[in-house]
Amino acid sequence: MTISQIDILVERLRTVVGPTSLILDDVERGAYSCDGLTSHRAVPQIVVVPADREELVAAVRAVIDSNLPWVARGSGTGLSGGALPDEEGVLVVTTRLNNILEVDPFSQIAVVEPGVVNLDLSKAVLGYGLYFAPDPSSQIACSIGGNVAENSGGAHCFKYGFTTNHVLAVEVLLPTGELVWLGSEGMDGPGPDLRGVVIGSEGTLGIVTRVVCRLMPLPEIRRTLVAYFDSVDAAARAVSDVVARGITPAAIEMMDHLAIVACELATGAGLDTSAESCLLLELDGESDEVADEFQAVRKVMSLHGSLHVWEAMNEDERALMWLARKAAFAAAGRVAPAYIVQDGVVPRSALPRVLERIGRLSKESGLAILNVFHAGDGNLHPLVTYDPAIEGQEEMAEEVAAKILTLCLDEGGSLTGEHGIGVDKVCHMPDMFSDSDLDTFSRLRSAFDPKGLCNRGKLLPTPRLCGERPGRYQPHPLEQAGLGERW
The missing domain is CATH 3.30.465.10 (Uridine Diphospho-n-acetylenolpyruvylglucosamine Reductase; domain 3)
Known part of the structure; x- marks a missing residue:
C-alpha cells in the first residue's frame, strides 16, 4: 500500500458516491474502529457509507480495482471482531441500505x-x-x-x-x-x-x-415461564429432561445467579435474585398442544427441584421476561467495565459438567463470569468480566476465555454457535479442524476471492504455517519444474 493508492481511490470514490457517503476525517473514522468486540480496534483508511445499492456496487468495484483490502460492516453489533476494519484498507458500511x-x-x-x-x-x-x-x-x-x-x-x-x-x-x-x-x-x-x-x-x-x-x-398462542432453581446443575438437568420427553420449546434460556442479579438491576423486570439459576422457557403453537406441553414442563421443573415458577399471565409479563434475558450483555456492565463473551457449544448432557468447570475457572482467576445462554442447544455465552484499568486483567480474561473454548472442544462441541470466528477465535480453528479441512476452506474462499482482500485475516488462520502465503494456492517449486503434481 502507498499513500498514492489511497489518494487515487478517494478521488474515484468521490465520482461514484455522494458527499455524505465518504468519511475521511480521523475522528469520524475512529468511530468505526471496532464492532461489539471492543478489545480489538483498528482505524480504516477510508469509510464508505453508500446511500443506496447503486452507490454500494460502484464503491466496492472501485475498491476492488484499487487492490486495497476491504471489510463490510452492518450495524456493528457482532461479538467476534468480524467487522473489525483493516488498517490498510476500506470499510464499507451498509446501514443506509435499510429498505x-x-x-x-x-x-x-x-x-x-x-x-x-x-x-x-x-x-x-x-x-x-x-x-x-x-x-x-x-x-x-x-x-x-x-x-x-x-x-x-x-x-x-x-x-x-x-x-x-x-x-x-x-x-x-x-x-x-x-x-x-x-x-x-x-x-x-x-x-x-x-x-x-x-x-x-x-x-x-x-x-x-x-x-x-x-x-x-405467528403462532396461535405462546406460553412463557421462568423457573428458579437452587443450583445450575438442577436447571441443566431439567433442560435435558424436557427435550428427552419429546417436547420442543420455542426457547430454553438459562441464567446463573450473577446474570440474574445483573439483569434485574438493569431492567427491574421482577426476577428472583435469591435463586442460583433460572430457566426461561417458551412454548408456542396450537392452543391444545401447548396447554398439554406446558403442564408437562411444569411437572419436569418440579421434579428437578424448582423453587418456584413465574408464569407470564399476559403479553406484558412475557415482554418483561424477555426484556430481562435480552438485556444480559448490556447488564454485565453492572458487574465490571468490560467483558469477553464466548460462544462455544457443548452437548446438552455436558452442560452441568462444563458449567462447573467454568465456575472453577472463575474462582481460580478471580474474574466474575456470568453465564447466560441458549440451553436447549448447548450454546454457551459465558461473559468473562474484567477491568482494563487493572494491569493484567484483560490478558487474564483472554486466557480464561480461551480455556472455556478448550472445554467446549474437549466435550465434543464447537468454537461457535452464532457469533462467528472473526478475529477472536481464528487462532483456535486448528484446534477444531485438521490441516486438510483448513486447506479445503481456504481453497473455497480463494475461488470467491482470488486476491484475498475481502475481510482478510478473519475466520481462517492465514498463514497457517511458517512461510505459507495466504490467498490463492501457490504452486510448489517441484510443480513448476514439472517434477510433481498436485492431487
Missing part, C-alpha cells in the same frame, strides 16, 4: 436490503400475521446483512433454526466485482447450495446487497 423492498404475504417472503434492522422486519409484517423468526439478543439494532454474514440465531433458534433456515436467496457482490444471485425463492433450488456457503461466511466471500427472507406465521 424493505417487497413483502409477499401469500408466498410468505420479504425482499430486504442488508441494512434493515432485524426487529423492524418483524414489525413491518406483523399486520399480515407474519414475523421473521431469527431473533438475536441485539435484534433491536442488528441488521439482516450482518445476520446473514454470521448466520445468527437467537433465543428461539432451538425450535426455528438459524438465519440460514430463514433466508431463501441472497444477492451478493463478489470480491471479483461480479453481482450474482445465489439461491431461489423456493425452499430447495437446483445445484450446489452456494447460498448456504455465503451465509455464515462472515463477510469473507463478498457483500450481501439484497436478501430474500422467509417469513413465518
